[in-house]
Amino acid sequence: MLRTAIARSGARAGRSFVPRSQWQQFRRTLADAPTPDRTVLPGSQSTTTAGVPQPPILGGHPPAPHQAAAAAPMPVPREPPAPSTNTGNLPPTGQGTAATGPSSALPPRKPRRRFRRFVLTMLILTTLGYTGGVWFSLQNDNFHDFFTEYVPYGEDMVAYFEEREFKKRFPVKDYEAKSWPQMRGENKVTIGRQSGVGPKVAETADAGKAQPAKAQQSPGSASPREKTQAVESAKQGKDASKSTGPAAPRKDTESSARKSASGSGSSSAVDHLGVAQASEPVVQNLVSMVNGVISAINASPEDASRYASTVQTMKDNVEKVIGEIGTMKQSAAHETEGALRNAHTEFDQAAKELVRRLEQEMRATESKWREEYESEREKLSTSYQNKLQAELEAAQKVADEKNKNALLEQEITLQKAYMKSVQDKVEEERNGRLSKIDALSESVQDLEKLTGDWNEVVDATLRTQHLQVAVEAVRAKVLESDYPTPFLNELVALKEVSKHDDIVNAAIASINPLAYQRGIPSPAHLIDRFRRVAAEVRKASLLPEDAGVASHAASAVLSRFMFQKKSERGLPEGEDVEATLARTEVLLEEGDLDAAAREMNGMKGWAGVLSRDWVGECRRVLEVRQAVDVIATEARLQSLLVD
């Protein structure tokens, strides 16, 4: 089937393919110079490509395009005749051979190409759909959920694109640049040996002279080079001071020697020990400064001679300055003495004032305390007075109450005595009459006993009457109804009436609950149902043991041809189904439900199965009837026992 279908579709494709080539051919012939004596059959050109021998070329009249189809009906040797399907606007001309023959060479290639195209299309569509899904899931959250859940590998794809987007937004390069270069093992910082703060010995007083000015700066602001320079210069200065310490006196002697050697040209240095106020450090400084200048001038003899007068004036000035320093010192000493004296007097006055104030304050506090003490004493005395008053009043009240209570007790005792005397009087009076009442009550009790006995008799008769009424009600409901009626209410009433009667209770208990809940069918109903059951049983009367479908069908058919046993001339004997059914029908019509149920109960196999419900119903009816009979008998017995 598949093959033929494919072949058919291929043929159709070939046919549709041919007219197009025909068209192209004709168009070309019309556009170019037409060859007048040659006609090409439609579809013949395609055969040349497929290697089929060419159909004969027909000479004659140049054909118009619409005559090409008219030329078709000509018999062509190798092509099988096929009905022409497309003949332009001409009427069909019977056997059209055009175009169907050569197409048989094409079909094997078609399906493969179609299949390939199908696969290609599906691939493209799938890719497009997948790409579109991924793109749209990046746009839409709902679609993202759907796509990642239901499309295989969709989650991975979407995750990949999201990761890319994330990377594009937050490039990883920044994080790497942020980590410390030490961690990457580059650019280790080396700290120079000279940098930082070095240890230094505390300077002595005369070393301070040689201290370079720059060393005093804060170490933070100085560059390392400056610091090292400072330290080195400090060391040099110390060395110098060491050397100058012992050499100072020698220097003076040297300079004086040089002065004498140089003659009048050179001026002598100032004697720093001989100056007035030699002990002052300021003076010593000044002198050494001047000596420095003088020694510098003495170094060259020309300068010494030239500046001799100047040096002399400078020396005089130094003397003058030293004198002024002395006067300044004296005046300062005077001033300080005056200031000291003033301060002493001020302190004395302040101390006196202080003592006076302290005494005043002490006096004031003493008077205040005395006043407070007085007021406190007043308060205490008044409070004690009040307390005393209150205690006195309370004692007075207690005494009053005690008096009142004593009076009340006396009154109560008096009243009790009065009551007792009255009661005694009343008792005496009562005892006299009570003896008569006893006799009266005895006679009343006798009467009560008598009425009680009579009441019991009346109750028993009432109970039996109720029982009989209830039994009658049940009987009416059960046996005289045309259709099954539930008699639950009647049964409940019966049970209420005979609560303590064991026989009635047992009889009620013997009834099947289904019977009083549903009701029991009437005899007519039972007979009607028996007829239906009999028809069914008859159908299954011929079944063997363990019967299948075939036996059932055969039994149903064949039992229709059996004669039914009639019971007009006595009951039929035998154990077969027909005889049993005939006997049961007779017994039912006679009203002997018990015997009928017995007959039917004896059936076996499918007949027994089919009649099971009917037998059960019969049994229920018999049970109810028996129970009602028993209860009725009991009721009669009760009514007899009463009298």
Add this chain to the structure above:
Amino acid sequence: MADSTSASTPAMPPPVRANRPMSEALLNEKWDHCLSTLLIRSTLGASFGVIFSVLLFKRRAWPVWTGLGFGAGRAWEECDSSFKRASFPSRDGLRVMRP
């Protein structure tokens, strides 16, 4: 018995119960079930036959008849077993407890 307890005081005769058939209708019910089974299974078999015939056998007629036969045979077998089971209740899986 569920409906029997609930119907305590019905005024009218209670309707025939639908869940359990009356014993005399037992066979008829079985026949109904058998016929319906036969129809359904035969149709199923025939339709499978038609499908196979169209797909594999070039529209021959015999697969249809074979399918029909299979269906009818299954229905027959089921019916047979149901009839046999009904008269003798199955004793499969029952055990006897010895004292």
